[in-house]
Amino acid sequence: MTPPERSHGPAGGEAAHFRALENLYAAAPVNALFASQLDILAPGHARITFETDERYFHAAGATHGTLYFKMLDDAAFYAANSLVSDRFLLTTGFNLHFTKPLRRGTVIAEGRWISGKRRVFIAESNLMDADGEEIGRGTGTFMRSHIALSGLAGYEQSVSRDG
Numbered sequence: 001m002t003p004p005e006r007s008h009g010p011a012g013g014e015a016a017h018f019r020a021l022e023n024l025y026a027a028a029p030v031n032a033l034f035a036s037q038l039d040i041l042a043p044g045h046a047r048i049t050f051e052t053d054e055r056y057f058h059a060a061g062a063t064h065g066t067l068y069f070k071m072l073d074d075a076a077f078y079a080a081n082s083l084v085s086d087r088f089l090l091t092t093g094f095n096l097h098f099t100k101p102l103r104r105g106t107v108i109a110e111g112r113w114i115s116g117k118r119r120v121f122i123a124e125s126n127l128m129d130a131d132g133e134e135i136g137r138g139t140g141t142f143m144r145s146h147i148a149l150s151g152l153a154g155y156e157q158s159v160s161r162d163g
Contacts, residue, residue, distance in 0.1 A: 019040075020149070021078055023156050025154075035051045036050035040082045043082055045112055046076075049107070051105070052067060052102060052103075061103065063104075068102075068136045069138070071127060072109055072125045073094050075109035075110060075111030077123070077140065078111060079125070080121040080122075086150075087145055087149060089142040089145065091142055093141040096138040097136060098135075099134050100133060100136075102129060107128065108127070108128045110128070111124070112125070119143060119144050120143050121143075123140055125137065125140070
């Protein structure tokens with residue numbers, strides 16, 4: 001599949017857009033609750049690395065599904081929004097499948113764009129534990145909003161994580 005054509009404003013191209021999305025993720029207040037990092041790897045491809053431990057457990061001693069959903073949704077969302085440089089996307093639907101319980105450790109949520117080129121985008125994501133075993137997967141639908149990325153606190157193309 002060929003990703004949709006992207007337009008990048010005067011601030012400077014695809015890499016600047018990717019770093020700005022990473023900054024946006026880090027600036028979101030909800031992400032202060034999770035030890036996680038977003039990396040946009042390529043157009044339509046995002047990865048979130050995070051840690052889980054007993055703080056996120058349900059009563060039976062494994063990670064609660066809310067954390068699965070959050071990381072799967074975020075990985076798919078950022079994969080899709082990496083293809084849109086002017087507007088913030090909104091999740092309009094998300095299907096989630098739990099494949100294995102997780103107790104603690106490093107987890108990778110990997111998101112990839114599947115289809116959509118104008119208003120609606122579809123992306124999938126999966127969660128892998130430290131042993132490389134899948135623990136969950138999902139598919140999301142994301143719609144272009146009226147919210148300009150450039151107006152969001154944290155979306156700063158001039159800021160580089162690399163210094």
